[in-house]
Amino acid sequence: MDAQTLKSELQSELFRILDYWMEHTIDHANGGFVGELDHQNQVREGAPKGAVLNARILWTFSAAYRRFPEKEYLRTAKRAYEYMTARFVDREHGGVFWTLDENGEVLSDRKQIYALAFTIYGCVEYYRACGHEKALELAIELFRVIETYSFDPVNNGYLEALRRDWSPLEDVRLSEKDENALKTMNTHLHILEAYTNLYRVWKGDSLKQALKNLIEVFLHRILRKNRSFGLFFDEQWKLSSGNISFGHDIEGSWLLHEAAVVLGETDLLSEVERTAIQMAEKVAKGGVSRDFAVLEELHVATGEQDHYRHWWPQAEGIVGFYNTFELSGEERYLELACRIWGYTKANIIDRENGEWFWKADSEGNPSQDEYKVGLWKCPYHNGRACLEIIGRVAS
Numbered sequence: 001m002d003a004q005t006l007k008s009e010l011q012s013e014l015f016r017i018l019d020y021w022m023e024h025t026i027d028h029a030n031g032g033f034v035g036e037l038d039h040q041n042q043v044r045e046g047a048p049k050g051a052v053l054n055a056r057i058l059w060t061f062s063a064a065y066r067r068f069p070e071k072e073y074l075r076t077a078k079r080a081y082e083y084m085t086a087r088f089v090d091r092e093h094g095g096v097f098w099t100l101d102e103n104g105e106v107l108s109d110r111k112q113i114y115a116l117a118f119t120i121y122g123c124v125e126y127y128r129a130c131g132h133e134k135a136l137e138l139a140i141e142l143f144r145v146i147e148t149y150s151f152d153p154v155n156n157g158y159l160e161a162l163r164r165d166w167s168p169l170e171d172v173r174l175s176e177k178d179e180n181a182l183k184t185m186n187t188h189l190h191i192l193e194a195y196t197n198l199y200r201v202w203k204g205d206s207l208k209q210a211l212k213n214l215i216e217v218f219l220h221r222i223l224r225k226n227r228s229f230g231l232f233f234d235e236q237w238k239l240s241s242g243n244i245s246f247g248h249d250i251e252g253s254w255l256l257h258e259a260a261v262v263l264g265e266t267d268l269l270s271e272v273e274r275t276a277i278q279m280a281e282k283v284a285k286g287g288v289s290r291d292f293a294v295l296e297e298l299h300v301a302t303g304e305q306d307h308y309r310h311w312w313p314q315a316e317g318i319v320g321f322y323n324t325f326e327l328s329g330e331e332r333y334l335e336l337a338c339r340i341w342g343y344t345k346a347n348i349i350d351r352e353n354g355e356w357f358w359k360a361d362s363e364g365n366p367s368q369d370e371y372k373v374g375l376w377k378c379p380y381h382n383g384r385a386c387l388e389i390i391g392r393v394a395s
Contacts, residue, residue: 006341032080048108054122058077058123058125058126088119110164113146113150113191124136155237183232184232200262259272288317292336311382318340325337350366357370
């Protein structure tokens with residue numbers, strides 16, 4: 001497969017993804033979007049609505065509209081933006097609520113910085129799509145909230161979560177599978193992503209300083225000597241887990257590079273380019289299966305490898321290795337991106353019910369137990385992978 005074929009196939013896949021979300025996920029009864037759909041696209045009554053899912057829908061349809069200006073894409077993005085501002089934004093204390101119930105009432109009012117970051121990311125993309133000034137104003141406001149309440153001026157970096165009123169929170173975990181760590185790679189990665197997008201449209205000095213600092217935090221605090229990210233840290237940056245997340249490493253390789261490109265400082269960009277290639281090569285050697293799937297995580301202490309092939313690392317692998325091909329000029333990275341797409345086509349895309357399966361086992365059998373749409377299942381990873389390749393491959 002060559003780059004043009006990859007682009008053509010991913011463009012067709014993008015349209016299928018977008019059609020799925022417009023057809024199945026709009027909550028006509030309660031507003032916004034449904035909280036959860038099972039494998040057969042049945043709504044789970046009472047499922048919570050998450051700020052992250054809403055923000056990711058906002059980003060995806062805004063970005064899709066910028067590339068393909070179809071009215072229904074902008075209409076869907078507008079729905080996500082209006083529901084976000086009407087229901088998720090905390091007008092009293094600032095920030096956004098973590099979850100709502102199915103009727104749009106606050107369920108969890110904790111301030112997970114990850115959710116604020118994704119709201120910035122989505123609002124900026126909506127502004128880029130249609131020029132809505134209030135969306136940009138909200139993104140800037142949330143940037144300032146993060147810098148005020150989450151940034152650690154003593155040890156650097158960002159605290160994971162706080163209470164609604166920004167007081168300390170004992171259990172700051174993003175999800176049940178995460179460690180209860182005050183600082184995490186994952187949240188820092190998506191603050192980086194959000195600040196990068198914001199800097200495209202708003203060149204505030206404070207944002208420039210914060211974005212540069214975040215890149216340096218990744219290079220000097222989060223990235224380990226083995227060229228993989230550390231995952232969980234205490235307040236003083238002591239690492240508490242030696243596990244490797246191949247999905248985040250390949251995603252981080254290209255997001256870190258994107259941030260350095262947008263920032264535009266030559267010396268830092270050169271360092272990041274070298275690092276991105278090194279990170280991708282590390283994943284290529286240890287995090288890609290024989291059938292060309294990106295594996296999710298290696299438990300270093302036990303040597304146990306998660307042999308399930310989850311949906312989102314495949315999407316990030318396609319972009320990450322294509323980005324490495326662009327940086328290095330080495331055709332093997334293009335071939336790897338194409339082979340990961342080939343694996344995804346064969347094993348991850350659900351041809352019967354739409355969208356992508358959550359995961360497949362080592363034999364290529366998809367799991368049908370996990371939800372198709374939910375707090376952590378969105379159109380952002382796979383939709384973004386399509387959009388990235390469409391934008392990167394010349395016609």
